[in-house]
Amino acid sequence: MILLADDEPAFQRLTAGWLRSLGHEVITAGDGDTARSAFEAHGADVVLLDLAMPPHHDPEAGLALIRQFAPSPVVVMTGHADQPLALKAIEAGAWDFLAKPVDPDMLKVVVERALERARLARELAAAQAREHSAEDMGLIGQSQAMVSLRDLIRRVAPTTLPVMVLGPSGTGKELVARAIHAASPRAARTLVPVHCGAVPADLLESELFGHLKGSFTGAHADRPGLVETASHGTLFLDEIGEMPAAMQVKLLRFLADGSYQPVGARDVRHANVRIIAATHRDLAAAVAEGSFREDLYYRLKGVVLKVPALEDRAGDVALLARVFLRRVDGAPAHFAPGALEWLEGHGWPGNVRELRSVVECAAALAPQSPGGRVIGIADLAFAMGEDAATAVAESPPPSSRQSLQEEVMELERRRITEALERTGHNHTHTARELGLSRVGLLKKMDRMALR
Structure with missing residues (x-):
């Protein structure tokens, strides 16, 4: 055009x-x-x-x-x-x-x-977005649930359809929104997140649509809203189920034709924005009880993506724990034998967010050793608020299979790190030296938190 x-x-x-x-x-x-x-x-x-x-x-x-x-x-x-x-x-x-x-x-x-x-x-822009998102799109996990989710993201991202992301708190719904944006034709523009439950009801309209100087007490200058900031990009409405009823009406009008009015303005403005909404609530039940508008629900629904709870992601706990540990600042650290198996056997009501918090806390408190910090079951139990002695006593002996996996992972990580240093972090040269494809190298680097 x-x-x-x-x-x-x-x-x-x-x-x-x-x-x-x-x-x-x-x-x-x-x-x-x-x-x-x-x-x-x-x-x-x-x-x-x-x-x-x-x-x-x-x-x-x-x-x-x-x-x-x-x-x-x-x-x-x-x-x-x-x-x-x-x-x-x-x-x-x-x-x-x-x-x-x-x-x-x-x-x-x-x-x-x-x-x-x-x-x-x-x-x-599209090629760079695909490269930066790599194979796992920032959504780490090898479970079938995560593989299926990434496949759905790749299919829905190039479209203009609105997306509803559902899942329990702490599962990474914003990461899903960012992955959709990064793989879409809008990747060169901005993704703007707004938490609908964190902004006071009387300020949410101004936050989304902006306001003119003097339109209310404290409006000392014209201010653009997040809708204008996200123009030709993506607006992520997190916890849409918490949006006040009066604001739902105004959002519905915007979704209908892209038109809106800043607070205090008489002229109607337009913005081309893709909407991704997310919630942990059952919106269908909220519609039935009258706390959420039915017409807005169907406007937002579009494509529904469900983010699995951590307990439904078999095998991903150990992988995520290793990645989170690599991202902790400070001296090198690794898990003691049996620690990852203990994490795998634990329930995670707080999902990925809880797991990350536990790993970071345990890493900060773990004792130092000549080879760096060693995080054992006692450290993890303490970080979770459980009795450390009981956790150690009740935990089964570590399996040799898990220890071998850890050794292979550490060897692979060390080889990649050394090759990156030799090539000045040139991904193409590093991949050639290690006998990998460039995409394969980036995939491994993301899973090991080396990027």
């Missing part, structure tokens, strides 16, 4: 018609404010911008607009053609500069080059 912003009706009509005859989709605007609103609502692959437009008719005001259309390439068109102005436009981020009257053949070439540049930028 091309956004053509020019205040001359004849030029706008002829240029838009010429571009449409070449097969391009074109939207037009006659002033800077309209151009900015159109870009926020619809986006654009390329912006054709006249610098001297109402209300200021000043090229300097047009220059200030250029950065607001990032990352889309901006082609400046102006009758005030001189070298200093062209240099200022390029410095402000313009892709190219054309003097009026614009030659149609030159415009065709410039537009095609800009569209190609926009296409490559989108592909690069």
Whole structure:
């Protein structure tokens, strides 16, 4: 899509018609404010911008607009053609500069080059997002439940469908939202999280939609809302079930057509935002009892992803514990024989969040040894508030199989770390030296918290 912003009706009509005859989709605007609103609502692959437009008719005001259309390439068109102005436009981020009257053949070439540049930028952003998310997308786990969840994320991420993430507290619902955003075409833009239960009810509307100066006590200046901040990106509504009833109505209107009004404003604004909502509550039950709007529920529902509780992720506790331990600052640490098996046999009502807290606490309290801190069952039990002596006495002897797995993991981690140091952390060279694919290396590094 091309956004053509020019205040001359004849030029706008002829240029838009010429571009449409070449097969391009074109939207037009006659002033800077309209151009900015159109870009926020619809986006654009390329912006054709006249610098001297109402209300200021000043090229300097047009220059200030250029950065607001990032990352889309901006082609400046102006009758005030001189070298200093062209240099200022390029410095402000313009892709190219054309003097009026614009030659149609030159415009065709410039537009095609800009569209190609926009296409490559989108592909690069998507490739970088896939690389950074690696194979496990930041969602660590080898259990079938996590493998299935990652597969669903890959399938839903490229779409524009709203997503509802369900799961008990502490399972990592925000990580799921970030994985969806990172694997989506919106990855180059912002993911903005807001906890619907943490913001007071009377401030939530201002937090989401912004406010104008003087609209209420303490509003000393205009302030954009999180919806505007997330424009062309993703808005993550955490604990949506806690949203007050009055705010549910306003959110429903926004979800219907992307329109909203900042507090104290009369004009209606638009934003193109993908919504991901999350809750640990049973929203269907909340709808039945009348505490959550049924129409909003079905607007948000879209695709439902369920994040499994830790007790339903067989084999992931030990893997997560190793990763959390690697992320603890301080002297090197490792688990004593039998410690991981003890963790695997424990219930985790607080899910991944509880496990991480226990590992970090045990690591901080574990005694030092010549080889670093050794975290045993007693340390873990103490961190969980249990009787350490009883836990040690009741724990079965460690299996040789688990100890062998730990030794192999430590050897593999050491080999990768040494190779990274030799290659200056060049992933391609490191993978070649270790006989791995680059993706395979990144996968191992993520699981060992080496990235």
